[in-house]
Amino acid sequence: MVVDEPGAHRLVTLPRPSPGPGEVRVAVHAAGICASDREVYDGTRAEGYVRYPVTPGHEWSGTVEAVGEGVDPQLTGRRTVAEGFRTCMRCARCREGATSLCTDGYDETGFTRPGAFADSVVLPARLLHLLPDDADLRAAALLEPAAVVAAAVLAAGPRPGERIAVVGAGTLGLLAVQLLAAYTPARLTAVDPREQRAGQALSMGATDARTPDGGDSRFPPPEGGYDLVVETAGAPSTAHDACLLARRGGRVVLTGMFEAGAQGIDPVHLSVSQLTIRSVFGASSAAWSFAVRTFAEGLLDPAPLITHELPLTSFGEAVGLVGSGDPSVGKVLLLP
Incomplete structure (x- = not known):
């Protein structure tokens, strides 16, 4: 073709x-x-x-x-x-x-x-x-999008017991949920405006699913915010929104592909909250090896x-x- x-x-x-x-x-x-x-x-x-x-x-x-x-x-x-x-x-x-x-x-x-x-x-x-x-x-x-997600996870350095949010429940987001679930987080929230896709995240290891405006009141955001937020949607506002979900001193990894005109990150919030922000474009050889290994061992499906x-x-x-x-x-x- x-x-x-x-x-x-x-x-x-x-x-x-x-x-x-x-x-x-x-x-x-x-x-x-x-x-x-x-x-x-x-x-x-x-x-x-x-x-x-x-x-x-x-x-x-x-x-x-x-x-x-x-x-x-x-x-x-x-x-x-x-x-x-x-x-x-x-x-x-x-x-x-x-x-x-x-x-x-x-x-x-x-x-x-x-x-x-x-x-x-x-x-x-x-x-x-x-x-x-x-x-x-x-x-x-x-495994190519899985390698991109693997790059994000390696950059994020998740730790057991952390409170983690994944913004976006498309292909990247759902793969991220699977990989992050293997780190046994205390809470793993999928955030997506599409109820069907957010719900699918529950079958892949998420502990709860929310819509961007707050969603189900049974699952309020953790007090102070999430330790780690992995953004995967690349929508106009999701980089900005992901930073607002993170706790002070938290970590944010931007994985989605943004287009020109996307809403920027508030530098005042960034500096006052002392956030660590990483971005991902494609995948290194190390990320590919990680993704292929988790797939071969049955940790990623x-x-x-x-x-x-x-x-x-x-x-x-x-x-x-x-x-x-x-x-x-x-x-x-x-x-x-």
Whole structure:
């Protein structure tokens, strides 16, 4: 599937690509479509973060089917996912392990390089994260957003017994609830205006669910606020609101992708409350390893988030579902 320019897509048949030195070709089993793919289609993605024409698809799973020169042939047949950022591994940020902060310029599978809305995808073998032989490849297609959430959790440093709130109960929010529940918080609140999505968080480890205006009076906010707030929605007001939920001296991690014009954080509240605020863009190699390990050990199960599975020929329908605003639409998969 090729998006030639905003609003224009076509299905094409091309020769099967051959992996070059250090590369592998992976047969795509499933590829998730998300709001970032919708931005690519609508033409609203920030300048420099997409290169047309492009084959989208940055959330995916598959099986290694061919290897290039210098790559271990025993990788063939292995189930896998892979990091999206094509990092240089030479700059100071890469060398310290912060690969999502590579200073060599933005370059990512599905945005500036051909992605997984195709039969196969070619990428450097060093980006692979191998899965168990019996891994559910449908669920594994969600390990890219899980890695982003893992980056947020690693940045947050949750501790047992803390009071934690997750703002947003979309894909990122529900994955965050699952990972944070493993830290045995005293309270884990999901905040979302959609009652159905907030309610789903209860089945994934949340102790209570609220709407942004306060919600169920049986679950008032803890006195003084939450120790940790993980924002995942990227809505116009959620960065500002997340800071108001945190207690004095608390921690806030911003994970959602905000658009220009989003409400800013009050600097007076920030300084008086002595908040620690972190942000996340993509996922480092360490975050990917953490997400894959929790998935392989059964601590993370993304499968319940999948609501639609469509063939690649239904790309237009899939984009429409993601942008519909229907709360019953969770993760949409394309099956090449």
